[in-house]
Amino acid sequence: MRKVVSSGQPTIKEIAKRLNISVSTVSRALHDHHSIGLKTKARVKELAAELNYERNQTAVYFQQGKTFTIGILLPELSEAFFSSAISGIEDTAYSNNYTVLLGQSHDDEDREKQIIQSMKQHRVDGCIVSIGKNTRNYEHFEMLRQARIPVVFFDRVPDLPNIHAVSVNLESGTIQAVDFLLKKGHRVIGMINGPEQLVASKERATGYIKALRKHRLKYDPELIVNADLTAAGTDSAMEYLLSLKRKVTAIVTFNDYVAMDAVQYALKRKLEINKDITFVSYANTPVSGYTAFPPAASVEQFPYEQGQAATNMLLSLLNGEHPLNDYTNTIMESQLVIHNR
Amino acid sequence: MRKVVSSGQPTIKEIAKRLNISVSTVSRALHDHHSIGLKTKARVKELAAELNYERNQTAVYFQQGKTFTIGILLPELSEAFFSSAISGIEDTAYSNNYTVLLGQSHDDEDREKQIIQSMKQHRVDGCIVSIGKNTRNYEHFEMLRQARIPVVFFDRVPDLPNIHAVSVNLESGTIQAVDFLLKKGHRVIGMINGPEQLVASKERATGYIKALRKHRLKYDPELIVNADLTAAGTDSAMEYLLSLKRKVTAIVTFNDYVAMDAVQYALKRKLEINKDITFVSYANTPVSGYTAFPPAASVEQFPYEQGQAATNMLLSLLNGEHPLNDYTNTIMESQLVIHNR
DNA sequence: GTTATCCGCGCAAGCGTTTGCGTAACACCT
DNA sequence: AGGTGTTACGCAAACGCTTGCGCGGATAAC
Incomplete structure (x- = not known):
């Protein structure tokens, strides 16, 4: 059998071998599981630190069927409104230990579909989407629903029943x-x-x-x-x-x-x-x-805050704090700012 | 054993069972492998389409040790310069079938380190980085080098020997x-x-x-x-x-x-x-x-083009078209634009 | 008719991690 | 001595997919 990639990175298997214990013990020790003795924990952690061990997230993602990643799809990354929104999204995702996968549609429906497809394959846990100007067909979002991947729309919200959305009034x-x-x-x-x-x-x-x-x-x-x-x-x-x-x-x-x-x-x-x-x-x-x-x-129009709100809504959906089929449409109030000069 | 997640998504195993063939045959059929008969290929693909089969990328990533994802770390996503750059990066990444993971440092060195750490755990294939104003310590990038994750710096390039960089003169x-x-x-x-x-x-x-x-x-x-x-x-x-x-x-x-x-x-x-x-x-x-x-x-200063150039450089590094240790510093020429009014 | 060649497919290992369950060893109580 | 817990760990399966190799059968070459 060919070894696909040697990557050099140490694994728990490696640690287990060196310490003459089982991989399960190592795994549990690293997670501070109660059923592992204190000295063993210490030994494991010490060696892990020494070897510069780092958990292989792709393995965990695969095994858990969860990626702690949210996909964000916007028409145009370079537009000021959206880039502020991204900033808001990234900030709240970051502080909840989620990472952010990015795609821009350029208001092209086909590209929008491809990106959604790719995010689905990537097994993102959820998506935040602002749809393109010309999008008339929503079957790609229907596929997400079938795959039980929650979507929160924001700002540019499609005219559909039963969706989660954040927008500004x-x-x-x-x-x-x-x-x-x-x-x-x-x-x-x-x-x-x-x-x-x-x-x-x-x-x-x-x-x-x-x-x-x-x-x-x-x-x-x-x-x-x-x-x-x-x-x-x-x-x-x-x-x-x-x-x-x-x-x-x-x-x-x-x-x-x-x-x-x-x-x-x-x-x-x-x-x-x-x-x-x-x-x-x-x-x-x-x-x-x-x-x-x-x-x-x-x-x-508070783009940063809209991004925050959309992310929080998605996270509560992902955490099960909010049922998937309880569709909420958060509407923030816009506010006139008077420029006095 | 508890079934971790039922997800409902069909797998090649499922297809194999229904067709009474082995999973390896299914896998190869879906990849158009030459050693699979035409009729078998057809049957497999048909059933796959019917079941709405979609390859579980997390499994592939894990198995191959490659994620087709590049991490991009910038000081501030909402700044016009950087958001144009992101746009350029995403566009060229997209057309090369790579996806983009995003993080902003807000010019904070600690956050920069954490994001790099998280991207490393995510097993991104490579990174594109514009460092923060206050970053003086570069050990987090040294860790990337040790993990053999190539990094291309752009615009805000650290003062280090032996790095890949794109910047504008x-x-x-x-x-x-x-x-x-x-x-x-x-x-x-x-x-x-x-x-x-x-x-x-x-x-x-x-x-x-x-x-x-x-x-x-x-x-x-x-x-x-x-x-x-x-x-x-x-x-x-x-x-x-x-x-x-x-x-x-x-x-x-x-x-x-x-x-x-x-x-x-x-x-x-x-x-x-x-x-x-x-x-x-x-x-x-x-x-x-x-x-x-x-x-x-x-x-x-061509931020969009800098983003493109950085991404292309990273991709050629990832494809092995360019040796990792051949450090190149691409310098684009800036250009005066005269505003006539 | 024998041997070499190729086609089409299955076996099984392996990627790194988590986790339900089994089980020694020991202590405690009755 | 028998029973009941508790502590500390190991076994092995499972997640979905890829891929080297082996093998039977058909075809071609000599």
């Missing part, structure tokens, strides 16, 4: 945002929203409407425009909004980047920011503080 | 930056550099000096100041530079964030940007394009 933040503008005296408030099918866009829209209703103001559908989040899309959205008969004095933009594009456009049109026109946005990107005209306020 | 970019300023007529050029012990700081400084020498200009040490990269630190650096007898008309800042802070300071001092004072910087952060006064140029 943008409605509340939007209401705060519109409230803020109304209190400043604005009456004609535009909104540059994102693609219609996105849940996030819907929440923004309903928040906007609810805020107006709260103040007994009429909602004018003309004031909401769906854009594609590119600079060009923002430009035409701005062009449209500024062309309306009713003079728009404030605009809620989909995120800080859109806001910055919109500001550029407004400047070209010789509008004075915060006077002729005021912007409120989402994400609260720190860098917007460096711009000449940051949005007057921005809705914080 | 900031000297060339700095020379380009200073060249750029000289051509624009600037003669008194300041530099807000980072902490002295950082290699990156040293490279910036030598690049600066070399560029001046190239143009037969005298180097005035007073013009380089080391700062701590905080807004306050930048302010005092600016105060110092602007207080010099020789009038500084251009400043090279450590990165775009420092540049933005410096711009704010200059504005407070009623200086006109790009007229009284011009800034050139590093990182080429896209967001700086939105600011009122972005640096006139910025040295691109």
Whole structure:
């Protein structure tokens, strides 16, 4: 028989042989099992330390059918929102002795499926997923369910029944945002929203409407425009909004980047920011503080905290503290942050 | 004997039993081994598909002593530079059928050690590491070497002999930056550099000096100041530079964030940007394009590409295409990007 | 017709660890 | 002396998969 890999690493078998005891005794000694005598324990531990013994986790994973690993699948690792979320996930996973396996889908459904497949083969204990923009088919997640691998979705949550999810309620933040503008005296408030099918866009829209209703103001559908989040899309959205008969004095933009594009456009049109026109946005990107005209306020979406919450939910699922079939949808509140300058 | 986990997942044993053949035949059939008859292969594959068989990777990993997993250890997952790098690493790992295990050190040496330890126990095949700011002790990497786990360092590379590394040569970019300023007529050029012990700081400084020498200009040490990269630190650096007898008309800042802070300071001092004072910087952060006064140029450091290069290097080490003890230090050239507005 | 060749498959070991159970040895109580 | 515990350890199976080797039978070569 060929020895596949010699790796050199000492095993419990090695320790057992040298000490003339059985491997089971060594294993138990290293785990501080009560049925092992103190002197034996000491001898084992001493030799283990001397040999630089390190337990072969792959063997344990295999034997236990558990890997203490969670898979995390996101559209884009380099996006600020997601990279903060990863940070939150890794931190709480780390402090619970879990490790994190990473994959990015680039919003490609096929790649998403392949990554899920690979994580399943890797026998991750659970997954945290933010789905891609174009994902319409959810059979890969159905496979995970069948394999009894729990999944917690976050932020970009699929429209499915019976899932575990963590997301942020943008409605509340939007209401705060519109409230803020109304209190400043604005009456004609535009909104540059994102693609219609996105849940996030819907929440923004309903928040906007609810805020107006709260103040007994009429909602004018003309004031909401769906854009594609590119600079060009923002430009035409701005062009449209500024062309309306009713003079728009404030605009809620989909995120800080859109806001910055919109500001550029407004400047070209010789509008004075915060006077002729005021912007409120989402994400609260720190860098917007460096711009000449940051949005007057921005809705914080707490990516780090969402990552933490999703991980905690997954861990309680894994620990059995929470039944797998008790589907919970944790919704965090977003919060308007006012930039005073 | 207690059955540890029933998991429900079918195994090759199951397939073998149903087909009345041996497990070895099943295994080989699934691997398209030449010594298995075509009809048997077909039968096996059919049943495997029907049962939704999926190979238990943990068993394979264990048996082969290889996990097709690479560990990546970075100071901060949420920093733009590193998250781009992660993206590059994940992409090339993915297309080579490797998966990626993640850990962040938060620049804490102890945590760095623990993560390395955990990755070692996880039996990752190799590691890609960017060390923490405060790491002075490298014994954890020495342990990896002893365990024959190859490590490729990138960007933040320790000052050790005999390591594999990928980094970007900031000297060339700095020379380009200073060249750029000289051509624009600037003669008194300041530099807000980072902490002295950082290699990156040293490279910036030598690049600066070399560029001046190239143009037969005298180097005035007073013009380089080391700062701590905080807004306050930048302010005092600016105060110092602007207080010099020789009038500084251009400043090279450590990165775009420092540049933005410096711009704010200059504005407070009623200086006109790009007229009284011009800034050139590093990182080429896209967001700086939105600011009122972005640096006139910025040295691109190619984090995504560095990630790719590091991964490719590690993979060729793992595939034996490159001997482990042939230490290579790939240095990519940074490149000045001029922002025309 | 004998020998060499190849095809198709099974046997069994082995990867490192955990763990239920069995069992000596000894002490204690009655 | 017999019974009941307790302590300290060993035996061996099991997790799922890969792979060197052996072997019977069919085919080809001489």
